[in-house]
Amino acid sequence: MKALNLRSIGLALLAPAIAIVVSVLVTTLVIAAVGSSPGDFWSAMFSNPLPRLRVNIVNQTATYYIAAVAAAIGFRMGLFNIGLEGQYTLASYAAAAFGGGAYLSGFANVLVSILIAIAVGAAWAGVAAVLKTTRGVSEVISTIMLNSIAVFLVGYLLNRYGVHIGNSVRTTTLAPSSNVPGFTPYLARDGEIWGLSLLAVVVGVGFWVLLNKTRFGFDLRASGMSPTAALASGINPNRMIITAMMLSGGVAGLIWLPALFGGAGAYGTSFQSGLGFIGISVALLGRNRPLGMLFGALLFAFLDTQSNTLTFSTNVPPSIVQITEGIAVLAVVVAFEVVRRWRARLEQRSVGQKPVAATEASA
Amino acid sequence: MSTTTKPSSPSLVSRVKRAARANWLFISLGAIAIVSLVRIVTDTNDLTSVGTIRAAIIATCPILMAALGGLWAERAGVVNIGLEGQMILGTWGAAYFTYHGGNPWIGVLGAALLGMIGGLLHAVATVTFGVDHIVSGVAINLIGLGATTYLAAATFPDLNGGGPRQLIGLDSPGQINKVPGISDAAQNVADKHWFFISDIASFIAALTTKISLLSLVIFALVALSAWILWKTPFGLRLRSCGENPQAAETLGVNVYLYKYVAVLISGALAGIGGGFLALVSSSGFNVGQTGGRGYIGLAAMIFGNWRPGGLLLGALTFGYTDALRLRDAHAVHALLLLVALGLLALAVLRLVRRQFAGAITMGLLGAAILTWFLSTESVPRDFTSMTPYVTTLFVLALGTQRLRMPAADGIPYRKGSAG
Numbered sequence: 001m002k003a004l005n006l007r008s009i010g011l012a013l014l015a016p017a018i019a020i021v022v023s024v025l026v027t028t029l030v031i032a033a034v035g036s037s038p039g040d041f042w043s044a045m046f047s048n049p050l051p052r053l054r055v056n057i058v059n060q061t062a063t064y065y066i067a068a069v070a071a072a073i074g075f076r077m078g079l080f081n082i083g084l085e086g087q088y089t090l091a092s093y094a095a096a097a098f099g100g101g102a103y104l105s106g107f108a109n110v111l112v113s114i115l116i117a118i119a120v121g122a123a124w125a126g127v128a129a130v131l132k133t134t135r136g137v138s139e140v141i142s143t144i145m146l147n148s149i150a151v152f153l154v155g156y157l158l159n160r161y162g163v164h165i166g167n168s169v170r171t172t173t174l175a176p177s178s179n180v181p182g183f184t185p186y187l188a189r190d191g192e193i194w195g196l197s198l199l200a201v202v203v204g205v206g207f208w209v210l211l212n213k214t215r216f217g218f219d220l221r222a223s224g225m226s227p228t229a230a231l232a233s234g235i236n237p238n239r240m241i242i243t244a245m246m247l248s249g250g251v252a253g254l255i256w257l258p259a260l261f262g263g264a265g266a267y268g269t270s271f272q273s274g275l276g277f278i279g280i281s282v283a284l285l286g287r288n289r290p291l292g293m294l295f296g297a298l299l300f301a302f303l304d305t306q307s308n309t310l311t312f313s314t315n316v317p318p319s320i321v322q323i324t325e326g327i328a329v330l331a332v333v334v335a336f337e338v339v340r341r342w343r344a345r346l347e348q349r350s351v352g353q354k355p356v357a358a359t360e361a362s363a
Numbered sequence: 364m365s366t367t368t369k370p371s372s373p374s375l376v377s378r379v380k381r382a383a384r385a386n387w388l389f390i391s392l393g394a395i396a397i398v399s400l401v402r403i404v405t406d407t408n409d410l411t412s413v414g415t416i417r418a419a420i421i422a423t424c425p426i427l428m429a430a431l432g433g434l435w436a437e438r439a440g441v442v443n444i445g446l447e448g449q450m451i452l453g454t455w456g457a458a459y460f461t462y463h464g465g466n467p468w469i470g471v472l473g474a475a476l477l478g479m480i481g482g483l484l485h486a487v488a489t490v491t492f493g494v495d496h497i498v499s500g501v502a503i504n505l506i507g508l509g510a511t512t513y514l515a516a517a518t519f520p521d522l523n524g525g526g527p528r529q530l531i532g533l534d535s536p537g538q539i540n541k542v543p544g545i546s547d548a549a550q551n552v553a554d555k556h557w558f559f560i561s562d563i564a565s566f567i568a569a570l571t572t573k574i575s576l577l578s579l580v581i582f583a584l585v586a587l588s589a590w591i592l593w594k595t596p597f598g599l600r601l602r603s604c605g606e607n608p609q610a611a612e613t614l615g616v617n618v619y620l621y622k623y624v625a626v627l628i629s630g631a632l633a634g635i636g637g638g639f640l641a642l643v644s645s646s647g648f649n650v651g652q653t654g655g656r657g658y659i660g661l662a663a664m665i666f667g668n669w670r671p672g673g674l675l676l677g678a679l680t681f682g683y684t685d686a687l688r689l690r691d692a693h694a695v696h697a698l699l700l701l702v703a704l705g706l707l708a709l710a711v712l713r714l715v716r717r718q719f720a721g722a723i724t725m726g727l728l729g730a731a732i733l734t735w736f737l738s739t740e741s742v743p744r745d746f747t748s749m750t751p752y753v754t755t756l757f758v759l760a761l762g763t764q765r766l767r768m769p770a771a772d773g774i775p776y777r778k779g780s781a782g
Contacts (some may be wrong), residue, residue, distance in 0.1 A: 030510075034517040080497050137759045140444065140497055141665060144658045145752040152752075156745035280501055317516030317527070322509025330484070330502035334492045341493075 015339045019285075019331035027324045031316055040314040045306050045321075051186035053305050055193055060301035061294075062197035062258055063272075067279025068297055069203045070251035072288035076211065077224040077244050083128055083143025084252045085276030086150030091121035091253030093154045093171070096260055096267035097161070100172030109178045110261055117253035124150060125249025126242065133238040139245070147276075158267070170268025180261040194262025199254050208290040220244060252276065281329045287336070300325060391676065397704055399562045405697040411562040413553055415690055416569035421644055423682025424581045425450070425653075428636025429660020430667070430674040431588055432478075432629040437669060438592060439625030440605035441489055442773040444500025447657025448507025449481035449630040453637025455511045458530045458648030461641075462522060467536040471577065471638050478634015479627050481507055486626035490619055493775040504657075512650050524647065531647030535575065542571040575643045584632065589671035601625055605769035608776045619778060633657060662755040668766045681751045688747035695747045696740070703733040709761070721761065 028038040049057060067084060074081035081087075095117035099109055128146055131137040162169040182192035211217040223230040223240050231237055255275050264270040282300055286292030303325060307318035402410040409415055429446045436443035443449075453474035460473025481503055488499040512528070519525035524532035541547075549571065552564035592598035601621050603611040608618045636656070641648045659681050666680075667673025687694055706729030713722035 030513070034514075036517070082497075082501070131756070131760055135760045136764060137756075141658075141662055141759060142756060144655075145662065145756050148655055148658075148752045149749050149756075152745045152749045156743055159745070160743075277501070277505065281505060284498055284502070317513050319509060319512035319516055323506060323513055326502055326506030326509050329505060330488060330494075330499065333494045333498050333502070334488055337492045337494050 011339055011343055015335035016332060018335040018338075019328055022331040022335075023324050023328040026327045027320060030323055031320065036314065036316045041310070041316045041320070044310055044313045044316075045303070047306075047309070049302075049306060049309075051190040053309070055185065055191045056305045057298075057301045058193050059197060059258065059262070060305060061297045062194070062200035063255060063275060064278055064282050064297035064300050065200040065294060066203050066251065066258075067255045067275050068282035068286060068293040069207045069279075069290075070248050070255065071276075071280045071283035072207065072286075072293060073220075073244055073248040073251060075224075075283055075288045077220045077240060078227070079241065079244055079248070080140045081125060081128075081143055081245060081248045081252075082140055082280065083125060083146050083249075083276070084255070084279050085274070086143070086147035087121040087124045087249045087252040088255040088276055089147075089154055089271075089273065090124050090150045091117040092256040092260060092271065093157065093267045094120040095253075095257060096171040096174075097157075099174050099178055099260070100266060102172075102175050102178075105175070106177045109175075110180060113178075113261075114254070114257060117257055118250040119253070121253025122246040122250035125245045125252070129242045129245035132245075133241050154267075162268075163266075168269050170266040170270075173266045174261070178261065179263070179265070182262055192262070194258040196258035196261050199258060203251055203254065204290050204294065211290075216243070252279075255279065281325060284329050285332050287332075299328075393708075394705075395562050395566075396559055397708070398701060399559045401697055401701045401704065402562070403556075403558060405693075405700060407694045407697040408556055409690055409694045410687070410697055411553075411565045413550060413565050413568045413572070415686060415694070416565050417573065418686035418689065419679070419683040420569060420574065420578055421682075422685040423678050424578050424639045425636040425644065425656050426660045426663055426681050426685075427585065427675065427678040428581055428632050428639065429657045430663040430678050431585055431660075431671070432632035432636070433661050433664040434592075434629075434669060434671065434674060435588065435625045435632065436482075436485075436629035437664070437772050438602050438605045438769055439622045440608060440769055440771045440774065440776065441485070441622055441626050441629075442496040442500065443482075443485060443626065443629050443633075444497055444658075444661065445481060445485045445503030445507070446500075446629070446633045446660055447653060447655065448500075448504035449478040449485075449633040450637035450640075450653045450657045450660075451504075451507040451511045451651070452477040452481045453634030454641045454648055454652055455514050455637075456634060457638030457641040458533060459514075459518060461533045462530060467534045467642050470533070470642055471536065471580075471635060474634045474638025474641070475631040476634070478637065479631040481634070482627045482630020485630065486623045489775070490622045490626065493777060495775070496773050508651070515648070515650055519648075528650040529648055533642060533647050535642050535646075536577045538573055538575045539571070539579075540573055546572045577639055577643050581635070581639065584635075585671055585675055592671075602769070604776075605771055608771055609780060612778070618776060622776075633660070636660070659751060659755070662759075665766065665768075666755065666758050666762075669768055680754065684747075684750040684754065688744070688750065693741070695742050696736070698747075698750070699732055699736040699742065703729045703736060705729075706732065725761070 028042075031038045031041050067088070070084055070087075071081060095113040098116050099113040102109065104112055124146060125143075128137075128139045128142040131142050132139050158169050158171070162171055180195035182195045182197075184190075184192040209217075211221065219230065219235045219240060222233065223235060223237065223244075227237065230240075256272060259270075259272065260267070278300060282293055282296040285296035285299070286294070303321040307321040310316050310318045310320070398411060402408060429450055432446055432449070433443055456477030457467075457470040457474035459470075460476075461467050461470030464470060464473065484506065485499055485503050488494040488502075489496050515530070516527040519530045520527050522530060524530060546568060549564045549568035553561050553568050555561050590598075592602060600611065600616045601624070603614075603616060604618050604621045604625070611621075612618050637653060640652050640656070645652065660678070663677030663681055664674045666677035667675065684698070687698060706725050710722045710726035710729055713719075713725060
C-alpha cells in the first residue's frame, strides 16, 4: 500500500517535471539558434531578484492567481471561459469609474467598487452562459467575441466619460482615502505589496472550500468529470453552467483591483491587459488545483518580472519568456496525458498480474 | 428514408444539391439587393463604391484564409483555436522570408511554412497525445505571439526598415492593374449608381482593377479546397475522420495521417493569411498585427456552417463591415438601416415558416435598430468596430440550432478505439 502511494506521488510529480525539462530545453535551443548565449540567459534569470523586483513578483503572483482561479472555476466543470479578458476589462473599468466618482468615502467606496466589479464581471460572463443554455452557442466562440466587444465598449465609455489629458484618457483618479494601504517590506522606493493582494488568499481558500467542502463544489466536479453521470444524479446542467460561468466572471472582475486600489488609482494607460490569458495559462499549468495554480502563478510572475533584467545583462529579448511559458503550458498538458496513459497501462498490468481465482484475468 | 431506395434517388440528390447551391446564390443576390436599396435610400454611394469593395476584399482575405484553415482542421475532427497563433507566426515568416529571399512569393511560402510549424505543434498535441483541442489551441496562441515577439526582436532590429517590433518597406506580390475592356466598362456602370446593376458592376470593377495576385490565389485556394474536400477520394476520407473516425479506421483509413495532413494544411493556410496582412494589407510586419482575425475566421467558418461557400460569405460579411468602418462615417450610419432591414427580413421569413418566437425577437431587434437609425445622425467609431463581433454573436444565437458541425469534431480519438 505504501509503495503504491509513493509511486502515485511520483507519477503525479512526473508530468510537471517533464514539462519543466522540456520548456527549459526548448528555450535553450531557441536562444542558441539565434546565436545568443543560453548560459548568460539562465544566469540572469536565476540571479537573486532586486528588492523592487521581489515586491513586483509578489504583486504579480497575487494578480495571476486570482485570474487563474477565475479560469479554473469554469475548467473544473469543462467550461472554457476564454472571456476572462473581457470580463475583467469591463469590471476594472466599472470599478475605477465608480470609485473615481467618489459617491462614497474611504472604505465603503472600496467595498462597493469591489462588489460592482464582481457584478459586472459576472454579468458579462452571464451573457455567454445564457447564450449557451438557451441557444446552444459554444462558450468558446461567444466569450472570444465578448472579449473584443468589451474592449471597444470600454474604449467608447472612456472616450465619452473619461478625463482627457493630452493624448491619453483615463477615469477620474481615486481619492487618497480610497487607496488601500499596502505593506512595505523594503525601502519605500522599492514599492509596496498591494493591500488587496489579500484578495488572492481569499479567492484561493474560497475556491478550495467551495470545491471540496460544499455540495455545489461536488456538483461542479461531477459535471466536469462526467456530464451524463451528473445529469443522471439529478444535477441541473443549465443551472450549473450559469452559476459556474457567473462565478468565474465574478472572480475575474477582481483581477486588476489590487493594482487599481494599490497605486494605479485610475483606469487608463496603467491598465494591464492580457491578464485573462495569463490566468488561463496558469490554471492549465496548475491543473486547476488551488496549490498547483499558486506554483504556476509564482513561476509566471517570476519569469515575467525577471525577464526585465535581461536587457541589461544579455542580448536576449525579454519576450523569450513568453515562449518558455507557452511551451510549459503545452508540455504540461501533453505530459499529463502521457502519464495518464502510462498509469492506466501500469494499473491494467498490475491487475492482470494479481493471482486472481477467477478465470478471466486477462485484462 | 425508404424513398431513397428507389431508382430515382440520383435525381433527388442532384435536385437537393441544386437547391442548396441556388440557396447560397439567392442569399448573396438578396444581400446585394438590400445593400443597394439602402445605398439609394440613404444616398451613401460609398456603401458599394469600387474603393469600398476593394478595401473589403483586402480585409476579407486574411479572415478567409483563417476560416479555410479552420475548415480543413475541423472537417478532419480537430478544433483549431490556434489559428490566431499560426496566423501571427505567418506574419513573421512572410516578413523574414520576403526580406532574405528577395521575393514576396518566397515570403508567402515562408508564411505558410511558419503557420505549418504552428499546425504541427497542434497536431502533435491533439492527434498523437490526445490533449484537449481547446487547451492546445490556447497554448499555441501563446507560443505564436511569444515566438513572433521574440523572433522579431532577435532578427529585425539590424535590417533596413526594421525595428524590434516591426519590419517595414517589404515588397508586395504583384497586382493586376487592369483587365482590358472589363475594368473600365464596369467602372463606368458603377459610377451611374443604378439600383442593383451598379453594385454588381462595382464588384466586378474591384475584382478586375488593382487587385493583388495574392488575393486571387486566396480565392483560388478556397475553390481548390472545396474541390479537394468534396470531390476527391482523399477529401472523402479526410471528412470521414471528422464524422466518424472509428468507422474510417475500420475501412482502412489511416486516421492519424489524415488528421496530421489536415492540421498542417490548416496551419499553412492560416499562415498565408498572416502573410497577406504583412505583405498586402499593410506595407510591412508589426507585432500583433493580426488583431484577433484568426478568431474572426473561426467565427466565419461556424457562420458558414463548416462549408466553403458559407465561410466565403461569412468572411465577406466581416471583411465588408471591417472595411466600411474605416471609410465614410456616413456609410456606417447607413449600415444600421442595413442591419435593421436584414433583421426585419429574417423576421418575416420566420413568420412565414411559423417560427413565432424567433420572428418576434428579430422583429423587435430590427425595430429597435431602425429607431436608433432614425433618431441619430452618426454612430460612434467604437460601436462600428464592434460590428463584426456583435454580428457573429447574433448569427450564432439565431442560427446555432441550424448549424451542423462534423460529428466527431473536437473529440480526442485514439487509434484502435474502434475495437
